[in-house]
Amino acid sequence: MSGFILRVGKRIRKHIVWMILLPVLLAAFGFFFAKGTLEQSSYTASVTLTLGKYDDAVYNNMEEVMSLLKSDAFLKQALGDVKEEERQDVKSRLILTNQSDTQLQLSFTDAEYDRALAVVKQMSDTFLKQDKILFTKRQQVIEKRLSALEDEPVSNDSKVDKERFLYELESTKLGMKQAKIVDPAQLLDEGNKGMSAKKRALLGLVIGFSISLLFAVLPELFKES
Incomplete structure (x- = not known):
């Protein structure tokens, strides 16, 4: 288990930039994407x-x-x-x-x-x-x-x-x-009220972190198996 954690940590450090950037980009995307339509x-x-x-x-x-x-x-x-x-x-x-x-x-x-x-x-x-x-x-x-x-x-x-x-x-x-x-x-x-900009940004942030986490963990899980 300690080896698995070390490998995950190493993978995170290696890709730390885009793993942080992805949630930020998705949050920004959620905030601005189709704002007029979704907030209509x-x-x-x-x-x-x-x-x-x-x-x-x-x-x-x-x-x-x-x-x-x-x-x-x-x-x-x-x-x-x-x-x-x-x-x-x-x-x-x-x-x-x-x-x-x-x-x-x-x-x-x-x-x-x-x-x-x-x-x-x-x-x-x-x-x-x-x-x-x-x-x-x-x-x-x-x-x-x-x-x-x-x-x-x-x-x-x-x-x-x-x-x-x-x-x-x-x-x-x-x-x-x-x-x-x-x-x-x-x-x-x-009527057909969409999510607010803040909620979309938060959702984008959560999705981004989830993808980053899966990217770091899943490959090592497959190696373990």
Whole structure:
């Protein structure tokens, strides 16, 4: 065994330069090789919304909302800071999934993590902003009707009808809901993400050392056998 170790040591000393150089070269190769391709990641960001309830024909209707979110007018409003061709690109890759009659998931996949998140956040924020405006208007109409009806003098025969109308309006007001975010904008998954440059460099280093070690040991093992 001592002779085997001596021969291996002698072989290592003889080829020490390239045995060190090989791991370094493979590490460098792993770091730089196809960097753009291997690090190219497709990030999918998503946000889940629950639609409101205040008798709006568009914003409270799942089918209408799904059409609205992909409309050029809405995309221009939500993504007004980007060029038209970019908005069309978003439109083509935007995925809308109705998880129930009132719950909608909006997701977008992009090579840039920040852009994927920004798109779904801007779109959900724009939708919620407009939803709040419509909800508030509807709420104000109900409150005005309630106030007018409460102050309206009626005969004894009409008191029952008045109470019934007040009850219906109060019930409508209490049953009204704004759209809201169920799951905030977040990274849903990473598509075909490759290894990072550091991990590839480490892998290259390990492979290089392994090859160098095998080169030093295997020939002597065969001699022993």
